[in-house]
Amino acid sequence: MSKKLSRTEMLMTLGFLFMLVCAVGSFFVGYRVGSDRTTANFETQKQLASKPVTTGTFQQQDLVSFYHTIFMPYREFQNEWLSAMERANTKQTSDLPTEFKRLSTLAQQKFKEISSVSTQQATLIEQSQQQLLKSLASFQSVSKRLSGKSDNTSISQLMAALKQDQDFKAGVSKSLQGQQSYYEAMLKWSATIDADIPSAIKMPSSLTITEWKKMPLVVKNKLSADLVASAGKVVSYYPQDLTSRIDEFIGTGQANKLNMRLVGPIAELLADTKAVRSGDFQNSMGRLYTNQLLPQLPFFLREAE
Template identity: 50%
Template sequence: MEKRLTRTELLFSFGFLFMLVVAVGAFFYGVQIGSDKTESKFIEQTKHLSSTKEGVVTAYQQQDLVSFYHTVFLPYREFQNEWFASLHKMSSQQLVDSSSALKELSSLAKQKYKEAEHASVPKTSPLLEEAQLQFLKGLKMFQEAADRGAVSAKELSAAELLAALKQDAYYLEGVKHTMAGQQNYYDAMLKWASSVNPNIPSNYANPDVLEIAAWKALPLVIKNKLMAEQLNVRKQLASFYPQDLTTRVDEFILSGQASKMKMKTVDAIVDLLINTEAVRSGDFSGSKAQLYTKDLLPQLPFFFPEKE
């Protein structure tokens, strides 16, 4: 005969379940609050940069893109590179103290946040303003994820810690914000290109199905914008740039591999390249001279490295 729970035991069980639900809800609410606080702080600190005139014409100048690269995008990328390097060492058992490494990543994210926070972005370039905000929110989330990982590192194996980091709510929020910021930046490059070449549209919506034939006819700046969008939709934090992915897609098509595999869409090619880890940082620079000698690009360091 089954033993029935007493009234006290039932109340205790229900109370425990209620507290568990509240705790989980409070955690995810805290993640959102942290993200919102970053946005509010940024808006407050940049009020003095706002124009009092209405109807300001949007103008994306090359110097704005270059300034943004050095003051916002590069600090973020420097953090991201260290993040990938540390996680690689962790996965290959090269780290003696994972907790200390994660604490250093947290400190670096905080440092890079301060650098990007003080960057001045013109009000006439709202896409860059939004990109700055997204990168700031992303760095803040990565800082929190690293702090939480540093605590967990004391109790988990390297493999368990890596898995936990990739599933951490703060990490996932960080990826979401930084990939959105990257897309904003590449959208801004398209705006600039359209102001230089009237044959290039200032907006280009990715069709539901992008055929290879249509892709081949697109300017490079649109292709790069579409690849930034692909990474954003996938929430794919990658060590490579969108233009590296563009290059691998073009090479895959030109080599005849897409035809041999009877692929019809760019999405299918991107899926294959990402899933097989066939894209590397530097792919664009390695093929630029052969593929993109006549294409219009802003004078940004990752398009025109010093060694060229």
């Protein structure tokens, strides 16, 4: 015989069923939320993993690649520019506008060549590339403008106009900055190999010979790039050529004879007297430098031309 549930028992039964339904519902809601969060986290991690990682570091191969694909193509234009200016200054050309037209075309070609090269973002390598591209653009602009001058314009008038031209000044400035950035990149790379080498340094206003002599070669080269830049002229030699001439000037006792104690004035004297030439470093590296850390770039190798 069935027994009716009392009012209290019925309420307890209904309460139990209600709690059971809530528990089951909470389980599925929690499972869904957890699943969604897991999926969201997975998608986030996947997106982060797919994004390129940009760093400020690079390998020696980056320096070598930059040398062949950017720095030397730019130097090819620079050497042509310097040769043309030398011919103009020594009156070895009678048609300077045609020279400027040729240089304008060459600058445009080198700009296209260098701009097609991909470099790692947010590094000194990319910074140098952009500076050299801006230099080429400026040289191309001034060359194109001066190539349109009339035949009645003398060479001396064209050269005077060139020296006052803002594009010319910008071209020189960006060229020197691009070189500085490249040599700073070499320094930063060297610092990852040797902890005693600073990752960054700038030419102080009063660097003594004693301080200079204690510095690693790669540091001297960066400071020489600063010295070349401070002179404000595009030159045919490299910073390491200036470094070797400074070291020779000190090592042979010439600095003592002239009572010179600071490196800056020595560099100015060597530059003003045209005592620095391209290739000076390679001619003296066997005598002056042994066991020095340098990236394996062709112009640091003794057999390179």
